Amino acid sequence: MQLCNQNLNQLPATVQRPRYDRSQVVPAIVHLGVGAFHRAHQAVMTEAVLASGDLAWGIVGAGLMTSGTKDALAPQDGLYTLVIRSEGAEQLQVVGAITELLGGAADLSQVLARMCAPSTRIVSLTVTEKGYYLDPASGKLQLQAPAIQADLATPGAPRTILGLIVQALKHRKANGIAPFTVLSCDNLPSNGKTAKAAVLAFAREVDAELASWIEAGVSFPCSMVDRITPATTDADRAYVNDQLGMRDAWPIVTEGFVQWVIEDNFTMGRPDWTLGGAVFSNEIEAWENMKLRCLNGAHSTLAYLGQLTGRETVNEAMQLPLITGILDALWAEVLQVLHAPAGVDPRDYVEQLKKRFCNPALKHRTAQIAMDGSQKLPQRLLATLRERMAAGLPSPALATAIAAWMHFAVKTAHTPGAVLNDPLSADILAQASVSNDSTAIIDNLLGIDKIFGSDLKTHDGFKAELLDALRRLAAQPQVAAASQIAL
Numbered sequence: 001m002q003l004c005n006q007n008l009n010q011l012p013a014t015v016q017r018p019r020y021d022r023s024q025v026v027p028a029i030v031h032l033g034v035g036a037f038h039r040a041h042q043a044v045m046t047e048a049v050l051a052s053g054d055l056a057w058g059i060v061g062a063g064l065m066t067s068g069t070k071d072a073l074a075p076q077d078g079l080y081t082l083v084i085r086s087e088g089a090e091q092l093q094v095v096g097a098i099t100e101l102l103g104g105a106a107d108l109s110q111v112l113a114r115m116c117a118p119s120t121r122i123v124s125l126t127v128t129e130k131g132y133y134l135d136p137a138s139g140k141l142q143l144q145a146p147a148i149q150a151d152l153a154t155p156g157a158p159r160t161i162l163g164l165i166v167q168a169l170k171h172r173k174a175n176g177i178a179p180f181t182v183l184s185c186d187n188l189p190s191n192g193k194t195a196k197a198a199v200l201a202f203a204r205e206v207d208a209e210l211a212s213w214i215e216a217g218v219s220f221p222c223s224m225v226d227r228i229t230p231a232t233t234d235a236d237r238a239y240v241n242d243q244l245g246m247r248d249a250w251p252i253v254t255e256g257f258v259q260w261v262i263e264d265n266f267t268m269g270r271p272d273w274t275l276g277g278a279v280f281s282n283e284i285e286a287w288e289n290m291k292l293r294c295l296n297g298a299h300s301t302l303a304y305l306g307q308l309t310g311r312e313t314v315n316e317a318m319q320l321p322l323i324t325g326i327l328d329a330l331w332a333e334v335l336q337v338l339h340a341p342a343g344v345d346p347r348d349y350v351e352q353l354k355k356r357f358c359n360p361a362l363k364h365r366t367a368q369i370a371m372d373g374s375q376k377l378p379q380r381l382l383a384t385l386r387e388r389m390a391a392g393l394p395s396p397a398l399a400t401a402i403a404a405w406m407h408f409a410v411k412t413a414h415t416p417g418a419v420l421n422d423p424l425s426a427d428i429l430a431q432a433s434v435s436n437d438s439t440a441i442i443d444n445l446l447g448i449d450k451i452f453g454s455d456l457k458t459h460d461g462f463k464a465e466l467l468d469a470l471r472r473l474a475a476q477p478q479v480a481a482a483s484q485i486a487l
């Protein structure tokens with residue numbers, strides 16, 4: 001028996017499920033990038049709105065790159081199980097907020113049609129940093145990227161989020177339909193401003209008048225999202241199917257903690273996401289920075305160190321004193337220059353992070369977190385580093401975090417058959433494989449301006465800290481077996 005509308009009443013009494021009439025839900029949100037995080041976060045917040053009786057905010061979930069989510073969930077009428085796990089406790093909930101699923105290149109014309117529809121009031125995004133096609137160092141649109149070139153050549157058949165958004169807004173402008181809100185939910189500093197910059201840069205290449213209309217009339221609220229959500233495993237599927245007594249092709253496992261802070265700036269209204277625990281605030285940048293630098297910066301550091309020391313999961317990595325010591329030093333440097341939201345003590349936030357990282361019920365893989373480092377380092381680590389440099393402060397812990405990434409890159413470059421999952425993998429592996437001399441590695445990798453800009457490679461103080469950190473890591477017994485770097 002498969003999870004679907006028809007079988008909802010067959011679920012065990014302990015499993016929460018939609019009690020509202022799903023047939024009456026109006027699709028008003030098109031979400032681009034309907035992956036695990038969206039289904040553990042925004043969709044659950046929206047589920048609380050629907051459960052309150054406000055059925056005006058259904059979600060059309062679109063996967064742009066593949067049809068995987070559609071293939072799994074469309075036969076289930078969009079239903080899926082959310083498993084919330086904390087140490088010693090568990091809760092299962094079937095979520096019904098996603099009313100339609102689209103996915104892959106074959107469905108892109110339907111995605112565009114849904115975005116053009118007058119009923120669509122919000123287009124939200126979880127497409128990761130690389131989905132915006134912005135250069136990580138300069139912030140400029142990557143006009144030479146093949147996908148961007150293709151969309152500019154055939155704007156009526158877009159394949160990127162930028163092409164889709166601009167083409168949909170062009171249609172709405174031409175037909176007198178109010179513009180939807182573009183709501184970024186990605187881990188980017190000032191993500192709404194980032195989304196706006198990317199969309200406007202693309203629009204200017206298409207139609208200057210349209211770009212002006214978008215700039216004047218489209219809202220791009222910033223938001224900060226936080227919930228640790230590992231990739232679903234076959235063991236997770238088997239467990240959920242056993243608990244439900246029916247088959248769920250793609251359940252989601254996540255932690256109890258969830259946070260969504262949103263700038264209240266919407267052109268066509270918005271759901272009352274506070275029903276799901278969201279917070280509307282005008283201090284988004286402070287919330288973002290605290291999360292990006294304290295959680296995400298530590299997560300990336302832990303992931304590279306975990307990969308070097310054979311720690312498969314975050315919880316396993318947190319059992320190694322070498323790693324926890326580096327994280328404690330990193331957090332101390334971050335907090336020294338962090339401007340937290342009013343009324344929030346970032347030290348309490350860090351203590352909470354330690355407990356979340358140690359949650360044994362979550363099998364969050366370090367390999368998953370280590371992906372796309374070139375896109376993550378500038379926001380998660382380098383922004384804090386530059387603030388400390390401007391204040392004349394040393395940054396040995398941040399240097400250690402970057403050294404861990406360098407060790408990881410060099411290890412991958414020298415391991416036959418290993419793959420570096422990163423948009424700049426060719427550049428990184430080319431520079432990481434030139435030499436195993438520590439000084440040469442620093443010069444070669446810092447020379448990738450798309451990651452590090454042009455300032456860090458000429459900063460002698462930082463380079464000295466980085467060289468010391470690189471050598472100290474190589475000398476650690478837990479790292480030595482994986483290190484390919486000569487002392």
